[in-house]
Amino acid sequence: GAVVSQHPSRVICKSGTSVKIECRSLDFQATTMFWYRQFPKQSLMLMATSNEGSKATYEQGVEKDKFLINHASLTLSTLTVTSAHPEDSSFYICSARGGDRGSSQYFGPGTRLTVT
Amino acid sequence: AQSVTQPDIHITVSEGASLELRCNYSYGATPYLFWYVQSPGQGLQLLLKYFSGDTLVQGIKGFEAEFKRSQSSFNLRKPSVHWSDAAEYFCAVGAGQAGTALIFGKGTTLSVSS
Numbered sequence: 001g002a003v004v005s006q007h008p009s010r011v012i013c014k015s016g017t018s019v020k021i022e023c024r025s026l027d028f029q030a031t032t033m034f035w036y037r038q039f040p041k042q043s044l045m046l047m048a049t050s051n052e053g054s055k056a057t058y059e060q061g062v063e064k065d066k067f068l069i070n071h072a073s074l075t076l077s078t079l080t081v082t083s084a085h086p087e088d089s090s091f092y093i094c095s096a097r098g099g100d101r102g103s104s105q106y107f108g109p110g111t112r113l114t115v116t
Numbered sequence: 117a118q119s120v121t122q123p124d125i126h127i128t129v130s131e132g133a134s135l136e137l138r139c140n141y142s143y144g145a146t147p148y149l150f151w152y153v154q155s156p157g158q159g160l161q162l163l164l165k166y167f168s169g170d171t172l173v174q175g176i177k178g179f180e181a182e183f184k185r186s187q188s189s190f191n192l193r194k195p196s197v198h199w200s201d202a203a204e205y206f207c208a209v210g211a212g213q214a215g216t217a218l219i220f221g222k223g224t225t226l227s228v229s230s
Binding site for chain 2: 004006034042043044045046049093095104105106107108109110112
């Protein structure tokens with residue numbers, strides 16, 4: 001149980017284009033989903049928190065107009081990186097937390113974004 | 117401000133030997149504490165968590181951790197390491213309401229030698 005998937009696992013896009021990453025909770029309803037960014041050999045940095053049906057809460061320093069987050073249902077959240085630049089290249093990881101799973105977060109496998 | 121410190125960047129342990137990964141936290145209230153493991157190119161898997169109660173917590177894969185409030189520590193232990201345990205280990209503290217937002221340490225890379 002408590003499986004979270006992400007799609008795609010890897011994506012390469014050209015500078016200036018937008019890319020969408022999906023995060024799905026497969027066997028539970030995720031009332032809250034989180035998006036993290038991880039640079040090589042570094043820890044995870046929380047980018048934003050989203051609750052189903054409401055606007056995401058972004059961490060300080062994260063551009064909300066660049067990283068669009070939509071949490072349209074209890075099993076799906078999307079992160080869209082708009083007008084991507086090479087410095088946006090990173091490993092993006094989502095996690096999901098459901099009310100019946102206590103306060104644990106379950107993580108997706110991550111998406112490797114490379115902007116050329 | 118809340119923070120998590122993992123003092124050891126890289127640890128090498130012989131297969132079959134015991135393991136202890138250190139974690140210290142700074143948090144104003146009773147913390148929610150977690151240990152996650154990450155294999156290369158993968159997401160994070162929850163090993164164990166502490167919310168309240170017994171300060172010695174048992175997790176998956178034979179791991180355990182002990183919460184010591186007086187030392188602000190939550191060290192991860194395993195009595196006998198297997199080669200498959202080689203990975204990156206992250207300690208995290210839950211901040212915010214109901215411990216939802218996680219603050220991660222920088223991680224400790226575990227290598228296992230034969």
